[in-house]
Amino acid sequence: MAAVCFRILSTGIEFLLVRTRQGRWTFPKGGVEPGLTHAQSAALEAHEEAGVHGRIEEIAFVRYKLRKSAENGTQDCLSGYLCEVLHLGPAQEANRNPTWFSPQKTKRRLAQGRTEENAAELSRVVDRALARIQRSPARSMLANDPLVKVRFEASEINIRRPYESLAHPQSSNRSRHGAASANDDRGRGKILQLRPAQITR
Secondary structure (H helix, E strand, C coil): CEEEEEEEECEEEEEEEECCCCCCECCCECCCCCCHHHHHHHHHHHHHHHCCEEEEEECCCCCEEEEEECCCCEEEEEEEEEEEEECCCCCCCCCCCCECCCCCHHHHHCCCCHHHHHHHHHHHHHHHHHHHHHHCCCCHHHHCCCCCCEECCCCHHCCCCCCCCCCCCCCCCCCHHHHHHHHHCCCCEEEEEECCCCCCC
């Protein structure tokens, strides 16, 4: 899963990329964590790799394939989850260098060190994300936002790591009643609300 992280400025939309261990630019991504949904796992990766706090859609907006090598033809099949960044905290992983880029610069950075096929696939992801964001560019500021916000609390999840960052959504009357309208609204999924852990001593 990949968290396609974005923010909306007065100058336009920007995407957040991080460095891979090989030095290429990428969206924060990783595997599914036990006990978490795919969206929650993507949110966890965004938090660990880039220090992201924000809102992530529960339903993937795109699926894409990246060929690992031309020799054996194996591919990584990934799902992209749109994540609106509200603020950045310290990243948990070193040397990720989270950086904001305009859409065109995002495409160029993602193309660096990759095959034309993989670069074209990642460019498609950016275009799909832009189209989805632009359908509702100010949704985070709407008082009647149809996307349900679900709180995360780090202490509620049991992840075997030296730190905890996100948790499963709390069930509530608000989320249960709002789920149907959220899923029916122009195909958009429920939004997961992320926030820093509340550590009790």
